[in-house]
Structures are given as C-alpha cells and as structure tokens.
Amino acid sequence: MGEHFRISSLIRPKLEELGLSPVAVLRHANLPLSLLDEPKIFVTTEQLFAFYNAIADLSPDPAIGLKLGNEERIERYDPIAIASLYTRSFRDALARAARYKRLTCPEDIRVVDRGDISAVRFDWLLADGRGEPPVLIDLCFAWLFRIGRRGTGSPVTPIRVEFKRKPAHREIFAAHFGCPVRFNSEGNALFFKKADLDRPFLTYNADLLAMLAPQLESELAFQRAQQNARDQVKTTLKRLLAGQRPDIKEVARELGQGVRTLQRRLAELGATYQDVLEDARRELAHHYLLHSSLELNETAYLLGYEDASSFFRAFTRWEGIPPGRWRERNGSRKR
Numbered sequence: 001m002g003e004h005f006r007i008s009s010l011i012r013p014k015l016e017e018l019g020l021s022p023v024a025v026l027r028h029a030n031l032p033l034s035l036l037d038e039p040k041i042f043v044t045t046e047q048l049f050a051f052y053n054a055i056a057d058l059s060p061d062p063a064i065g066l067k068l069g070n071e072e073r074i075e076r077y078d079p080i081a082i083a084s085l086y087t088r089s090f091r092d093a094l095a096r097a098a099r100y101k102r103l104t105c106p107e108d109i110r111v112v113d114r115g116d117i118s119a120v121r122f123d124w125l126l127a128d129g130r131g132e133p134p135v136l137i138d139l140c141f142a143w144l145f146r147i148g149r150r151g152t153g154s155p156v157t158p159i160r161v162e163f164k165r166k167p168a169h170r171e172i173f174a175a176h177f178g179c180p181v182r183f184n185s186e187g188n189a190l191f192f193k194k195a196d197l198d199r200p201f202l203t204y205n206a207d208l209l210a211m212l213a214p215q216l217e218s219e220l221a222f223q224r225a226q227q228n229a230r231d232q233v234k235t236t237l238k239r240l241l242a243g244q245r246p247d248i249k250e251v252a253r254e255l256g257q258g259v260r261t262l263q264r265r266l267a268e269l270g271a272t273y274q275d276v277l278e279d280a281r282r283e284l285a286h287h288y289l290l291h292s293s294l295e296l297n298e299t300a301y302l303l304g305y306e307d308a309s310s311f312f313r314a315f316t317r318w319e320g321i322p323p324g325r326w327r328e329r330n331g332s333r334k335r
Helices: 011-017 022-028 045-058 064-069 079-085 090-103 134-152 170-177 206-225 229-240 248-255 259-268 273-291 296-302 308-319 323-334
Strands: 005-007 041-043 108-114 117-123 160-162 188-193
Touching: 005 045, 011 022, 011 064, 022 045, 041 045, 045 064, 045 134, 064 134, 064 170, 079 090, 079 134, 079 206, 090 108, 090 134, 090 206, 090 229, 117 134, 134 170, 134 188, 229 248, 229 259, 229 273, 248 259, 259 273, 273 296, 273 308, 273 323, 296 308, 296 323, 308 323
Parallel strands: none
Antiparallel strands: 005 041, 108 117, 117 188, 160 188
C-alpha cells in the first residue's frame, strides 16, 4: 500500500468559505470528484501535493494557505489539533503534533534548541524532488502558530520565519506572524524564544487527552501495519534522528513492540537494526545534501554522528566520494 495520508473532511467547508469549489479543486488535481465524500479520506503523497497545488492554482489569494491553517473555531479543529491543545505546554504540543502529523502529511516536525532559541523545522522526506506545495507549508505554519497562541492564551510570536522558496508576498507573512520573514533559506522553519516553547497551556486536559490519544495511536498503528518491519523502523528512525542517536529500545518503544520481537521481524527480512539505521542515515544524508544548504558538520549532527569525520567516513564508504564532492556532482545534475 505504501504511505497514505488522511485529508480532514473539514477542508470542504473551509474551502467553500474561502470562495473555492471543492469539486473544482478535485477536478484540477485529477482526483476523484467524490473523494471528499468518503468517511475517511486517504491519499498518496502525489495526490496530497496535487490537491494543495490545485488550491494554489485556483485561488487568487496569496494568503490562502495561511487562512486554511488559521482556524479559530474549536469545533472545526481536527483530532490532532485538539490533542495538541490538551497537552501541558507549547513544547509538548509540538511533540504531539510531530507524532500525529504523520497521519495527514509526509512531513517531519523537529525542534532543535540552540542556546535560548528553538527552531521548529519542517522536513518533507517523501517529496522526492517534486517539491512540497507552498500552500501546504503555509497551512502547517499557520496551524502551529494558532495552536501556540490558543494554548498559551497569549500572543506568542516567532523571532522569525524562514522559507526555502523564492521571495514573494513578504508583507503578508510578516503581518500574519508578526516577525521578520526570510526566503531562500536552507529549510522551512519557525524560530521561537526557547522560553516561549516552555509556556504552559491553559487548555491542558489530561482526561480528555487520555480519551483522544488511543484513537490516534490506533491510526498510527494501522498506517505502520501497511509497511514491513524494515520500512517501519526506517520511517521511525528518520523522525527520531535529529542530533540524536536512537537505539533499538527507543525505536521498539515507538512502534509498541518488544526489542526481541522487532529483531526477529527484521531478521526474517534478512536485516539488522544497524543495517536499517545505516539506510536511514544514507537516505537522509542525500536529502540534506540535495535539498538544503546545511553545512556538512550540521548535516553530521542531524544524522546523529558524534563528529563530522565519522559522517565523512561513512558517506565515503556508501558513495565512494566525500559528501562535499557528491553534493557538487549531484547538485549540478539536478540543476
């Protein structure tokens, strides 16, 4: 089956309010016109990207993505947004969103703390060069921004917003987020004061979270069940690798399995945990080298290596050439 993602049925009334015909969007995206009538709407990465690119093509409003993500009425929040609001703090909400957003988008949300600044980075690891739709990025940014403000009950404001895309409509984004906006950046990210992420949520409700979380966990389990053990471990590692070195115990815990069970399932496929870790690092290294301007030592850090030299040795073993030379060669081919 591969990875499939869920589109909320609540997107239909939101599109209509913003002056877009859902049927016209589906037709433009070459998707079934009855798609949004399904009780649960699942699409592939290609279909998801086509859907949001169609919204951009049909809407004359450059702020359409921000408006789609800036829902004020809590009755229009999807379960992931509600679960995020019920957590203890903005940081906890980001962790919850990172876990459950995999149900609705092929994205990884990573929080990287550096000093008193926290970067909330968005990586689209399944884009495969197709390019993530700007409308979808805008929606995700506005969604998290709204969760932070509603949860804390205060006007939490980013220090800055960074986009990979070329400059366009800077004033719209600056007005929405209330901060400077940079384009042509190495990635898509929101930067906050670290203290803002640790603000408690006024909406925290442990009882309601305990009621909602099992359903989302069940959906995650179903999504993972469509993959074999090797793919499950690789997907989990790609999410956990962000300056960390997750061991098999942590991955098994994320997958809700025992270590021995996971080792046995991998062995049945002729693989070990170290094999899959190597594959995940290699694929992530290719992604970072081709789709970002990260320094090589920063790439090594994000891949969980102790130092840059360890990364250089591993990459040279994989590809036969150092990462810097590989980036020059393959980057030029891409252009």
